[in-house]
Amino acid sequence: MSDIAERLNQIRERISTACTRAGRDASSVELVAVSKTKPVEVIQEAVDAGQLLFGENRVQEVLLKRPLLPSKLRWHLIGPLQSNKVRKILPQVEMIEAVDSLDIAKDINRIGAELGLHPKVLLEINVAVESSKHGFGATQIREQLEELYGLDRLYIQGLMCIPPFDLTPEQSRKYFVQLRTLRDELEKIGGAPLPVLSMGMSHDFEVAIEEGATLVRVGTAIFGGR
Structure with missing residues (x-):
C-alpha cells in the first residue's frame, strides 16, 4: 500500500470516528482531497486508493490536470474565482465552493445561462x-x-468558510458553530434548504464534523506538504 493510500485510509477512519462521536452517519460527510500543486502522478495514487473527489484552488490547474486523469473524477474549485475565468471553469467542475461576492455570483449566473448550465455553488463566509x-x-x-x-x-447548495489557522483544532470550533448557525438562519430567511457546509481542513476537520460539516477539505494530511 502506498503512503497516500495509507493516509487516505487513516483520514477515512478519523472521519468515521468523528461522525460516531457526533451521532452522525459516516456517509453524511464527503472528503474533498485538496490536490493543489500536486502532479497528476500523485493524484493518480489517490485515485487508485478509491478517492474520486478532488479540490483545486486555481482554474489553470484544473484545466491542466483534468484531461490527464480518469473521466470519472469529480472536481471542486475551492479557491477564489476571477470573473475572466468563469467561462473556462464552469464546464469543468461539479461545484464552485468559494463564491465570495454578489458580483462573481452574477457573472457565474450570466455565463451559466449562456452555456446552458446550472452551476452548483457554495457561498463563502468570512x-x-x-x-x-x-x-x-x-x-x-x-x-x-x-x-x-x-x-x-x-x-446555491450551502456555505463554506476558512477560519483563522490555529494549530489547536478546538480554536476553530467557534467559527464552525458560527457558520452552522448562520446557515440555519439563512434557511429560514430564504425559505430554501442549504444542506452543504464545507468546513474543516487537515488540522481541524474532526471538530468541523462534530459541528455539522458535510464536506471536509483535506490536502496536507493526504499528500504531505507542498
Whole structure:
C-alpha cells in the first residue's frame, strides 16, 4: 500500500470516528482531497486508493490536470474565482465552493445561462472578518440573500468558510458553530434548504464534523506538504 493510500485510509477512519462521536452517519460527510500543486502522478495514487473527489484552488490547474486523469473524477474549485475565468471553469467542475461576492455570483449566473448550465455553488463566509480573507460578512449575506436567490441559474447548495489557522483544532470550533448557525438562519430567511457546509481542513476537520460539516477539505494530511 502506498503512503497516500495509507493516509487516505487513516483520514477515512478519523472521519468515521468523528461522525460516531457526533451521532452522525459516516456517509453524511464527503472528503474533498485538496490536490493543489500536486502532479497528476500523485493524484493518480489517490485515485487508485478509491478517492474520486478532488479540490483545486486555481482554474489553470484544473484545466491542466483534468484531461490527464480518469473521466470519472469529480472536481471542486475551492479557491477564489476571477470573473475572466468563469467561462473556462464552469464546464469543468461539479461545484464552485468559494463564491465570495454578489458580483462573481452574477457573472457565474450570466455565463451559466449562456452555456446552458446550472452551476452548483457554495457561498463563502468570512467568519472571522479577516481583511486578508475573501467572503461575505454575516450582515452582508443577510442583506444580499434575496438578490442571490434571484439568480435563477445558480444552485446555491450551502456555505463554506476558512477560519483563522490555529494549530489547536478546538480554536476553530467557534467559527464552525458560527457558520452552522448562520446557515440555519439563512434557511429560514430564504425559505430554501442549504444542506452543504464545507468546513474543516487537515488540522481541524474532526471538530468541523462534530459541528455539522458535510464536506471536509483535506490536502496536507493526504499528500504531505507542498
